[in-house]
Amino acid sequence: MSNETNKYHFDSLIRPWRNRLYSMAYRQAPSKEIAEDWTQETLLRAWKGFHKLDQQVAIYAWLLKILNHVIADDARREIRRNELAPMHTTDDKFLNEHPSASPGPFETLMNQQSEQHMSAMIKSLPDMFKDIILLRDVERLSYEEIGDILELTKGTVMSRLSRGRRHLASLLIKSATKDEHLSRNNPQKGKS
Amino acid sequence: MSDNELTPKKTRFNELHLQLQDLLAGYADDELTAQEVDVVEAHLIGCAACRADLERQQIMSRQLHQLNAATMSVTLDRQIDEALQMQADKEASAKNQISHFFKRMWEVCTRIGSAKQTGWVMTVVMLMIFVLPNIKPNSVSNIPMIKDAVSDYHRVENSDLPMLPVNNKMVMPVNIAGSQLLATWTTEIGGESAQAFAVKVGHSVIIQYRISQNVLYRNPSVRKAVSTTGDFRAEQDQLEILALPINEEGLLIVGPRNAMSSAKKLLTKSEGSGVVNL
Numbered sequence: 001m002s003n004e005t006n007k008y009h010f011d012s013l014i015r016p017w018r019n020r021l022y023s024m025a026y027r028q029a030p031s032k033e034i035a036e037d038w039t040q041e042t043l044l045r046a047w048k049g050f051h052k053l054d055q056q057v058a059i060y061a062w063l064l065k066i067l068n069h070v071i072a073d074d075a076r077r078e079i080r081r082n083e084l085a086p087m088h089t090t091d092d093k094f095l096n097e098h099p100s101a102s103p104g105p106f107e108t109l110m111n112q113q114s115e116q117h118m119s120a121m122i123k124s125l126p127d128m129f130k131d132i133i134l135l136r137d138v139e140r141l142s143y144e145e146i147g148d149i150l151e152l153t154k155g156t157v158m159s160r161l162s163r164g165r166r167h168l169a170s171l172l173i174k175s176a177t178k179d180e181h182l183s184r185n186n187p188q189k190g191k192s
Numbered sequence: 193m194s195d196n197e198l199t200p201k202k203t204r205f206n207e208l209h210l211q212l213q214d215l216l217a218g219y220a221d222d223e224l225t226a227q228e229v230d231v232v233e234a235h236l237i238g239c240a241a242c243r244a245d246l247e248r249q250q251i252m253s254r255q256l257h258q259l260n261a262a263t264m265s266v267t268l269d270r271q272i273d274e275a276l277q278m279q280a281d282k283e284a285s286a287k288n289q290i291s292h293f294f295k296r297m298w299e300v301c302t303r304i305g306s307a308k309q310t311g312w313v314m315t316v317v318m319l320m321i322f323v324l325p326n327i328k329p330n331s332v333s334n335i336p337m338i339k340d341a342v343s344d345y346h347r348v349e350n351s352d353l354p355m356l357p358v359n360n361k362m363v364m365p366v367n368i369a370g371s372q373l374l375a376t377w378t379t380e381i382g383g384e385s386a387q388a389f390a391v392k393v394g395h396s397v398i399i400q401y402r403i404s405q406n407v408l409y410r411n412p413s414v415r416k417a418v419s420t421t422g423d424f425r426a427e428q429d430q431l432e433i434l435a436l437p438i439n440e441e442g443l444l445i446v447g448p449r450n451a452m453s454s455a456k457k458l459l460t461k462s463e464g465s466g467v468v469n470l
Contacts, residue, residue: 039264040271040272040275047276090209103248136217136253137252137257158217159217159351160352161217168252
């Protein structure tokens with residue numbers, strides 16, 4: 001197959017996923033410029049590996065796997081890949097006693113969060129939680145696909161998702177409570 | 193017996209409670225087997241904390257799915273198209289150059305040798321010089337206890353540490369000042385059962401493996417190093433491994449290079465352990 005034909009096939013398969021790929025990079029990158037670099041590098045690596053691509057593979061999951069490697073390889077990142085993540089259990093005092101942690105008030109709190117704030121909270125998560133929450137809760141990939149992208153077993157995907165969601169809930173409640181406290185003390189300042 | 197004392201029934205409940213928490217996401221997302229669903233549902237009946245956690249997970253998952261995607265700019269789109277085209281052109285050009293190179297090599301080699309075989313031999317030799325990577329022998333990967341410890345470390349890196357029970361009485365073999373015991377489990381090192389201790393040192397995890405002297409001294413390189421310097425040190429897969437005798441046992445310590453160097457400075461004599469000279 002000539003290079004031109006190959007390139008045509010590559011474009012037709014990959015182009016529909018480009019924007020979503022960029023969105024995933026953007027949700028993880030510290031800046032727009034870095035997200036753009038990651039997206040471009042991912043697509044270049046995808047092109048280089050295209051000839052090895054199995055006909056049966058899900059294209060988007062394949063691209064996300066490459067993106068995961070690109071992010072891991074980026075020397076500009078803080079070394080957070082192996083950062084130990086906090087381990088909240090369901091017995092966590094804060095989550096059991098805070099008024100906003102009960103399901104009803106928690107749903108109200110979630111509805112009040114801006115997209116910008118939610119995205120910022122997700123970005124602040126340790127990588128091991130951020131990756132999984134983005135792939136499952138934002139992108140709605142299956143546990144099997146997530147396991148393949150992140151090279152984890154299904155059990156590990158499940159446990160990290162449980163712990164990650166718990167940690168994110170804790171962060172959101174603390175952040176919302178802090179904002180409430182600040183606006184009560186400074187009634188003239190509007191909530192951002 | 194007071195209410196606070198742990199009865200066997202309470203201990204079993206606590207252990208199950210810790211284990212099942214990690215299944216709650218799977219339950220929320222319909223990713224559990226029928227058997228797992230039964231076990232989780234039975235637990236949820238009696239556990240308000242887990243029920244509340246499950247509801248929060250379901251609420252959060254629904255909300256996060258509604259987040260809007262970021263959009264790529266037209267400039268970025270164009271930039272990527274140009275970069276891909278450049279890469280494709282570069283590869284096409286390289287392919288032409290390589291086939292031209294080998295064609296010339298073949299012509300030169302057949303002119304040098306009288307027989308066609310000389311040409312083939314020379315081409316294969318040139319291929320080996322340019323194509324084969326520089327292979328260095330790996331001297332520690334053939335030591336079973338090192339191989340097992342590194343493999344176990346990587347296994348733990350890619351999965352989650354088991355939760356430490358509330359009433360844990362396990363003491364790690366060596367104290368590292370400022371460190372925290374995270375988890376302990378049983379594994380196999382050098383063909384024998386070994387107790388592993390995951391310890392947090394700064395932002396990294398170091399694992400200590402308590403092994404028998406039989407396993408420690410099995411390899412002649414290790415025996416020689418221990419008798420000369422008191423310990424055996426190796427590096428593999430960006431990890432550092434330290435093997436040394438302690439009391440009448442052996443100890444393997446595995447961790448990332450940066451964490452190991454600070455850990456070695458902070459190693460102190462542990463209660464009941466032998467002297468550790470580093």
